[in-house]
Amino acid sequence: FTKAAILMADEEDEPGFEEELDDGSGGVDAAGHGRRKRLFSKELRCMMYGFGDDQNPYTESVDILEDLVIEFITEMTHKAMSIGRQGRVQVEDIVFLIRKDPRKFARVKDLLTMNEELKRARKAFDEANYGS
Numbered sequence: 001f002t003k004a005a006i007l008m009a010d011e012e013d014e015p016g017f018e019e020e021l022d023d024g025s026g027g028v029d030a031a032g033h034g035r036r037k038r039l040f041s042k043e044l045r046c047m048m049y050g051f052g053d054d055q056n057p058y059t060e061s062v063d064i065l066e067d068l069v070i071e072f073i074t075e076m077t078h079k080a081m082s083i084g085r086q087g088r089v090q091v092e093d094i095v096f097l098i099r100k101d102p103r104k105f106a107r108v109k110d111l112l113t114m115n116e117e118l119k120r121a122r123k124a125f126d127e128a129n130y131g132s
Contacts, residue, residue, distance in 0.1 A: 040066050 048057045080093040098104040
């Protein structure tokens, strides 16, 4: 979770909050309704294709999936902020929340392990190049 994604997800819940459209229409669609900017469309299209969808999936499908992703991030963020240290989201809080979902827990564990390995590799690389 990036801080920007969490902040964007939090802003979505505020009443009257509308973000600009990518098409420059001033945040209003053809029916005059406010819409928010799509944050993950490119990544979701690639993921959908990778999981067997068409190379150019329907925009409506991507939008629905993005709505679900934003909703998930928002809910997890709010839950994480209510446990542990008030008002702060820490990795341990996310791990605690997903501990009963074996697939998510295993994936988070893999990602955290890989992150640590990358940090060690970067540190070793920097030490070799700069003699720290």
